[in-house]
Amino acid sequence: MTTExxxxxxxxxxxxxxxxxxxxxxxxxxxxxxxxxxxxxxxxSRSVETDNAYVKADRVMISTQVSGRVSQVLVGQNEAVHLGQLLYRIDPAPLKIALAEAEARLAKVADDAGASRAGVRESDASVRSSEETLAWAKQELSRQQQLLARHLVAQKAVDDARHAMSEAQASRDSAVAARDKARLTLGGKPGSTLEQLPDYREALALRDRARLDLEHVDVYAPVDGIIGNHDLQPGEYLTVGQVAMPLVATHPVWIEANFKETDLARMRVGQKAEIRIDSYPGVRWHAQVASISPASGSEFSVLPAQNATGNWVKVVQRIPVKLSLVDVAQNAPVLRAGMSADVTVDIADDADAPAPARTAAR
Structure with missing residues (x-):
C-alpha cells in the first residue's frame, strides 16, 4: 500500500x-x-580564429608551345616530378622539315643578294656606257649642225645625228632605271652588308623561329611538384597553348584563411598564427601572416554582387589572408592543396602596428 x-x-x-x-x-x-x-x-581579445581556411599551392597548367602530335608521354597521374624532368614529347619530324626549309630560304636570300650586287655593278657599267654614248651623240649633232650652216652636209645628216642622240638618251634613261631597280633589291643601299638586308633579316628570323620550335618539342617540368589528373596519350594532337596536364607545386605551400571583416581590426602582417589541419588531428603548424587581400573574395568573382540594386541584405564579408608556414619539421606530414584547416592568429602583439592601424583598432 503506497503512502503519498x-x-x-x-x-x-x-x-x-x-x-x-x-x-x-x-x-x-x-x-x-x-x-x-x-x-x-x-x-x-587576444586572438581570432576561423575554420574557413585551406591549404594552397601553386598550380601550373602544362601546355605546349608548338602544335603537333604527341609521340611520348613519360609521366602518369599523381606522379612526383622534379624541375627539368621530361614530361612528354611532340613528334619533331614536321618541325625538322620546317627548319630545313627555313635554312634553305636563308641560303637562297644570301645568293639572291650576291646576284643583286652583281646586277648593281652591271647596271652601273651600263649607265656609264650609255652616258658616254649620249655625250658622243650630242657632239655629233652639234658638228653636223655646224657643217649644215656652212652648206657642207645635207639636212639628212643632221636628222640622223638628232635621231642617234635621242636613242642614246633613251638608252641612258633605261640603264638608270635598271640600276635603281637593282639597288632596291639591296634595300636602296648597295654598300650594305648581308645582315642589313630586310629580306635576309626576315629569312633569319624564320630560321630562328623554326629552330626554337624544334627545341620546344620536349616539354619539361618547370617546378618540383606532383602531376594531377590527365588523360594525355601518344597520338593525340595538341595545338599551341592547349593544356596537356596540371602540375601542383610541392613548394611553397601556404594557408589561405578567409576571416570575417570584423576580425581584421587588429590583424597585421607578421603576426604569429597556429594551424591545425583536419587530416592530421593533434598536429600543429606554426605560421605568420604574410599578406592581407586588398578586397573581399566576392570582389574578385566573375559576377560581383551589386549592392546598389534590388533588395539589399547586409552580409558580413570575408577577406582572404595568406599565412606562410615557418619552422616546418623535416618529418612533418605532407600538406596537399585543398586540405581544410583551422587557423588561430595571435593579435595581442600589435604594439608595432603603424599609428593609423592602432587608431583604427581603438
Missing part, C-alpha cells in the same frame, strides 16, 4: 535538501561561470 506525502511534507523535504548543499558551492558556482566568461573574453 502531503504537499507540506514535500516542501519541508525540499528545504531540507537545499540546506544540505554546502554554502561554498553556492559561492563557487557563480564565480566559476563568471571566470569562464572572463576567460573567453580575454582569449577572444
Amino acid at each position: 506525502l502531503k504537499p507540506a511534507a514535500r516542501l519541508n523535504e525540499a528545504k531540507a535538501a537545499v540546506r544540505r548543499v554546502p554554502r561554498w558551492l553556492w559561492i563557487a558556482g557563480p564565480l566559476l561561470v563568471i571566470a569562464l566568461f572572463a576567460w573567453e573574453f580575454v582569449v577572444s
Whole structure:
C-alpha cells in the first residue's frame, strides 16, 4: 500500500535538501561561470580564429608551345616530378622539315643578294656606257649642225645625228632605271652588308623561329611538384597553348584563411598564427601572416554582387589572408592543396602596428 506525502511534507523535504548543499558551492558556482566568461573574453581579445581556411599551392597548367602530335608521354597521374624532368614529347619530324626549309630560304636570300650586287655593278657599267654614248651623240649633232650652216652636209645628216642622240638618251634613261631597280633589291643601299638586308633579316628570323620550335618539342617540368589528373596519350594532337596536364607545386605551400571583416581590426602582417589541419588531428603548424587581400573574395568573382540594386541584405564579408608556414619539421606530414584547416592568429602583439592601424583598432 503506497503512502503519498502531503504537499507540506514535500516542501519541508525540499528545504531540507537545499540546506544540505554546502554554502561554498553556492559561492563557487557563480564565480566559476563568471571566470569562464572572463576567460573567453580575454582569449577572444587576444586572438581570432576561423575554420574557413585551406591549404594552397601553386598550380601550373602544362601546355605546349608548338602544335603537333604527341609521340611520348613519360609521366602518369599523381606522379612526383622534379624541375627539368621530361614530361612528354611532340613528334619533331614536321618541325625538322620546317627548319630545313627555313635554312634553305636563308641560303637562297644570301645568293639572291650576291646576284643583286652583281646586277648593281652591271647596271652601273651600263649607265656609264650609255652616258658616254649620249655625250658622243650630242657632239655629233652639234658638228653636223655646224657643217649644215656652212652648206657642207645635207639636212639628212643632221636628222640622223638628232635621231642617234635621242636613242642614246633613251638608252641612258633605261640603264638608270635598271640600276635603281637593282639597288632596291639591296634595300636602296648597295654598300650594305648581308645582315642589313630586310629580306635576309626576315629569312633569319624564320630560321630562328623554326629552330626554337624544334627545341620546344620536349616539354619539361618547370617546378618540383606532383602531376594531377590527365588523360594525355601518344597520338593525340595538341595545338599551341592547349593544356596537356596540371602540375601542383610541392613548394611553397601556404594557408589561405578567409576571416570575417570584423576580425581584421587588429590583424597585421607578421603576426604569429597556429594551424591545425583536419587530416592530421593533434598536429600543429606554426605560421605568420604574410599578406592581407586588398578586397573581399566576392570582389574578385566573375559576377560581383551589386549592392546598389534590388533588395539589399547586409552580409558580413570575408577577406582572404595568406599565412606562410615557418619552422616546418623535416618529418612533418605532407600538406596537399585543398586540405581544410583551422587557423588561430595571435593579435595581442600589435604594439608595432603603424599609428593609423592602432587608431583604427581603438
